[in-house]
Amino acid sequence: MNDQPPDETFLLARARQGDVSAFEEIVRRHQRRVYGVALRIVRSHGVADDVAQETFLRAWRSLDRFELGRPFGPWVCRIAANLAVNHVRSPQAREGPLPEGYGETPAPSADPLGAVLDAEARRVLDEAVAALPAEQRAVFVLRAVEDLSYREIAEALDLHVGTVMSRLFRARERLAQALRPYLGPAALRRGRGSEA
Amino acid sequence: MSAHERERLSAYLDQELPPEERVAVEAHVRSCGECAAALAAMRAIDEAARDLPLPVEAPAGYFEALPSRLRARLEAEGTGPARVVATSRARQPVAPPTRLRLPAWAWAVAAALLLAVITPRVLLRARPLPISPSPVAGAPAPAAEALAKTVAAPLPAGTTAPTIPAAEPSKAAGGAANAVAPGRASGAPAKARAEVQDLALDQAAPRVPPAAASGLAAPPPVAPDSREERAAPVPPVQGAEPPAAFAAAPSEAEAMPAADALAAKGGAAPRAADARARKGETARPPVAGLGEGVEEPPPQAARESRLSETKSAEVEADRAFARLAAARPASVDEWRALRESWRRFLKDHVASPYTEEAWLRMIEAGFEAWRKGGQAGEAVTFTSDARAYLARPEAQQRERVRRLLAPVSETP
Numbered sequence: 001m002n003d004q005p006p007d008e009t010f011l012l013a014r015a016r017q018g019d020v021s022a023f024e025e026i027v028r029r030h031q032r033r034v035y036g037v038a039l040r041i042v043r044s045h046g047v048a049d050d051v052a053q054e055t056f057l058r059a060w061r062s063l064d065r066f067e068l069g070r071p072f073g074p075w076v077c078r079i080a081a082n083l084a085v086n087h088v089r090s091p092q093a094r095e096g097p098l099p100e101g102y103g104e105t106p107a108p109s110a111d112p113l114g115a116v117l118d119a120e121a122r123r124v125l126d127e128a129v130a131a132l133p134a135e136q137r138a139v140f141v142l143r144a145v146e147d148l149s150y151r152e153i154a155e156a157l158d159l160h161v162g163t164v165m166s167r168l169f170r171a172r173e174r175l176a177q178a179l180r181p182y183l184g185p186a187a188l189r190r191g192r193g194s195e196a
Numbered sequence: 197m198s199a200h201e202r203e204r205l206s207a208y209l210d211q212e213l214p215p216e217e218r219v220a221v222e223a224h225v226r227s228c229g230e231c232a233a234a235l236a237a238m239r240a241i242d243e244a245a246r247d248l249p250l251p252v253e254a255p256a257g258y259f260e261a262l263p264s265r266l267r268a269r270l271e272a273e274g275t276g277p278a279r280v281v282a283t284s285r286a287r288q289p290v291a292p293p294t295r296l297r298l299p300a301w302a303w304a305v306a307a308a309l310l311l312a313v314i315t316p317r318v319l320l321r322a323r324p325l326p327i328s329p330s331p332v333a334g335a336p337a338p339a340a341e342a343l344a345k346t347v348a349a350p351l352p353a354g355t356t357a358p359t360i361p362a363a364e365p366s367k368a369a370g371g372a373a374n375a376v377a378p379g380r381a382s383g384a385p386a387k388a389r390a391e392v393q394d395l396a397l398d399q400a401a402p403r404v405p406p407a408a409a410s411g412l413a414a415p416p417p418v419a420p421d422s423r424e425e426r427a428a429p430v431p432p433v434q435g436a437e438p439p440a441a442f443a444a445a446p447s448e449a450e451a452m453p454a455a456d457a458l459a460a461k462g463g464a465a466p467r468a469a470d471a472r473a474r475k476g477e478t479a480r481p482p483v484a485g486l487g488e489g490v491e492e493p494p495p496q497a498a499r500e501s502r503l504s505e506t507k508s509a510e511v512e513a514d515r516a517f518a519r520l521a522a523a524r525p526a527s528v529d530e531w532r533a534l535r536e537s538w539r540r541f542l543k544d545h546v547a548s549p550y551t552e553e554a555w556l557r558m559i560e561a562g563f564e565a566w567r568k569g570g571q572a573g574e575a576v577t578f579t580s581d582a583r584a585y586l587a588r589p590e591a592q593q594r595e596r597v598r599r600l601l602a603p604v605s606e607t608p
Contacts, residue, residue, distance in 0.1 A: 007521070007522060007523075007524055009524050009525070009526070010521070013560060013564055014560070017560070017563070017596075017599075017600065018596075018599070020270055020271060023267075023270070024263045024264070024266070024267045025263075027262065027263040027266050027267075028263045031259055031262050031263065032259060035254065035258075035259075035262075036250055039250050039251060039252065039254075040250065040251065043251050043252075044252070045252050045254060045255070049258070049262075053262070053265070053266060053269065056266050057266070057269060057270070057273075060270060068526070068564065068568075069524070069525075069526030069527075121244070122244060122247075122248060125241065125244050125245060125248065126248055126251065129245060129248070130251065140245070141245075143210060143242075144241075144242040144245045144246055145245060145246050149210075150207075150210065150212045165206070165207050165212065166203065168206055168210070169202065169203040169206040169207075172206055172238050172241060172242075173202070175241045175245075176234075176237050176238065176241060179237075179241060183237045183240065183241075
């Protein structure tokens, strides 16, 4: 019993009633995830820090609307994603034209990739994610990394579900193109295998 | 393959297609190598992206400091999350607090006495309490804040909290002393107290070692029973010499030897304590959660039997408290049931050190039952409970409970 962590429902109930200490513990539990969401979208520690703090401040002010018993993590991550996208919204961050070769299926390369993308491919992928328009990147991060549903992403970013679907597809197209040389048969086989 | 088809593949990968479309895509992918390859590529990219490290590393200590930075901002804003204004002292969510507050010197004397009596046992026994932290009490940071806001940053040992004010000597002394040995002070001979008073006042604050803060930061939910040599689950800190009686659980096996030790050495304790106090050896790490009920200690001869009588009831209270504290109610019915469980706890454990905490939890559960949309009866019960609490002379969180009452009272 000594290992049993403090109950989050009680922490949230107390935080909602004004217990700053309880909320501080909530922050401690979720800060890495919130910071991670923000950082993957804004790609800068300074901005991610601002976003993380603002996220928790807004969560604190909005606790009244949070339904106890529901998972807090996705809720606060949606706040973080929304703020992160707002931070990076700029003319440059808006969606640009589709990349060259749009509409083409990435051709499987003869270069065997092995079971996972190697370090070089990961570096390329990281750069490709960074190069995505911020709004596409946000959708992609929330889906691929945070595993949010389209509806949750739509709520977080104030979009229609159809827009989420479209942006996500475009992001994947761009990433696939960037990684084209690395998407060898092995990776594709792996992808098929995990589908089953 | 058109863009529309690939977009459908993307949605298929995310299991976001309606059933009929999903079936169609599945059938198509089985017969189309190009689409199968595109789907596999998307999946491989998603998996790789999931495993990507963060683009940059957060600076060292960032996550240790962020909670307290936020806390400082929240307190500076002074706005609460709901209809309740937050204050850092609005709540002591941790260990059952002391009923009787004595001056710092009294606790320092008590510490000296305990040190003299129990120190020989210190290194021989140390075991954790057989109970889990209560929901909030187990949280290190809230614990630190609730017990001694300015004593130490509510962070793990070895970290810093830039936004927490530096310890104020007087408060540190009070907080530490409060946590040291409530209940013992009244047991110290008046002469000894008088003799060491000035000395203790001088020494209590500055002599609280850093380890004391970490001790405060993780107080036991169970605390505390000053009537007996109850243990606090604060692990022995090297060099801090926690007395054995504080480091050992009040288990069946340990309780009696502890009593034996006291009985055997009780006569020498005051003198030893006095001598130690004069030498400035009063400092020992404060052990949080020992602050319940200050009473005159029983005669040495009666201590053993008393310990035996109360032991099982305390263990039962520990268990019952932990069990209720771990509840995770979600619905009105569950909050209501929890409220009634706390009510039974209060009835079954009248003299428990958890009394104050159990009252608050019962009231909070009632508040949540009402808040979750309970019937008018919930408001009546909550109001009745809250007013009963406010009528208790020993109630310590009146303002907080009044704030909970306000929105309920305003609702027709």
